[in-house]
Amino acid sequence: MEHLIRVLNDADRQTLAWLRKHVGDARVADAVRRLIxxxxxxxxxxxxxxxxxYLGVRPPEPRRVLHADTDHAVGDQYLAQIRxxxxxxxxxxxxxx
Numbered sequence: 001m002e003h004l005i006r007v008l009n010d011a012d013r014q015t016l017a018w019l020r021k022h023v024g025d026a027r028v029a030d031a032v033r034r035l036i037x038x039x040x041x042x043x044x045x046x047x048x049x050x051x052x053x054y055l056g057v058r059p060p061e062p063r064r065v066l067h068a069d070t071d072h073a074v075g076d077q078y079l080a081q082i083r084x085x086x087x088x089x090x091x092x093x094x095x096x097x
Contacts, residue, residue, distance in 0.1 A: 001025060004032045006045040015048045015059045023055055031055050 001020060005028075007013055019028055031054045035046040052059055 001028065004029060004045060005051060006047050008047075012048045015052070018059045019048070019052065019055075019057070023057060027055065 001016060002013075005016060007016060016028075028051060031051050032046055035050060035054055036044075046054075
């Protein structure tokens with residue numbers, strides 16, 4: 001079905017899978033054909049969101065992949081070095097005119 005619809009990322013893939021499951025391939029393909037006919041061009045594929053709007057459906061929010069907190073030791077080390085450098089830097093008084 002991705003050959004008919006513009007799929008840019010994983011969220012689009014999830015939405016397209018949901019759309020195919022809940023609406024059916026035939027209705028999705030028909031909506032794509034009608035959208036292309038409305039534009040009068042045969043070259044550009046419609047976005048998944050345009051197909052959803054055309055069909056009058058609102059898909060669920062795409063699932064987000066949650067990454068477990070990773071070790072922040074390296075970042076903390078760099079921040080400590082930056083703070084140390086800033087603490088040693090001479091403070092120059094700015095002149096007021």
